[in-house]
Amino acid sequence: VSSQGRTVLFVSHNLTAVQSLCQKIVWLHHGRIVKMGEPSEVIQAYLGSTMETASERVWSFDDAPGNDQVRLRRVAARPVDGTVSDVITTQTPVALEFEYWNLVPGQYLDLYITIENDQGATVFNNYPALEPNWHDKPFPKGLFRSICYLPAELLNARNYRVRALFFKDARSMIYKTGNLLEISVQSEHSELLLGFYRSEGMIHPPRLDWTTELLREGDADSVEQDVAKTSMTQ
Structure with missing residues (x-):
């Protein structure tokens, strides 16, 4: 075209x-x-x-997102050792908190979360497969709190959205939320002082192992001649 x-x-x-x-x-x-x-x-x-950042939201039972099986009460994003009013940087371990009512005694609930960037592209999703207390167990009727812990240096310096989905019996989706949280992640002050540029990636640049070695010392012509001689003798 x-x-x-x-x-x-x-x-x-x-x-x-x-x-x-x-x-x-x-x-x-x-x-x-x-x-x-x-x-x-x-x-x-x-x-x-x-997009306005909203690191905590609380609802009354009647106004809460949900249905006759599950309802949210509160969601929040905070530093693991801080409060929702504290700044989150690329070096901050983050706790995502979800408080919700299970309204059907005995159902097996799973909470899935989706993290999106500020343009709506999915960064990753997760669910509590390794949670030791209630995963793969029947939930009594009551109020629960699930916390997802994000390590430092996972999120890049940009804005993120958080959505949630509730499943029962590990296969049937019973409720899907809209945007619950808007998280603003800032560059760490030390990164700015060191002159680090803002990465365009969805996640923080990982600290990967690198090695560098000197193969041959000298100017280009002499090095190429040495390499050619070595190749001829092999």
Whole structure:
């Protein structure tokens, strides 16, 4: 299509796809143009207008997300050794807390979480397969709290969204939430002082093992001659 000079109208809420496929985008709100231009510029403006960080949310029982089988009471994101008002950086171990009512005695519940970046792309999902107390056991009727612990240096310096899904009997989804939390992860002060650039990846750059060795000392011509002589004698 592009080779024939035709214009294609691509309509989507997937911001990653929009940014990769489009050369110019239009942000519409209630049928009116809010902003039009380069994808990165318009997307950042859109995200800035819609995304507010919310590190804790609490609901009354009647207003809580859920149904007749399970209902949320509270969700929060905080440093493992801190409170929801503390700043989260790339070096901060994070606790994601979920308090919820099990309304059906005896059902086997599993809480799945999905972490998305600020453009809606999935970073990872997880569930408590190794949780020692209640995984693969029948839940009595009552209020539960599950905490997912994220290690330091997992999340990059950017904004993230948290969603949740509840399953029963390890196979039947009984409830799926919308966005529950908006987490803002900041660069560690020491990283900024050292001049580290902000990585574009979804997760924090891992500390991978590297090795470097000097193969031959000298200028390029002499090294190449030595290599050629060595190859001829082998």
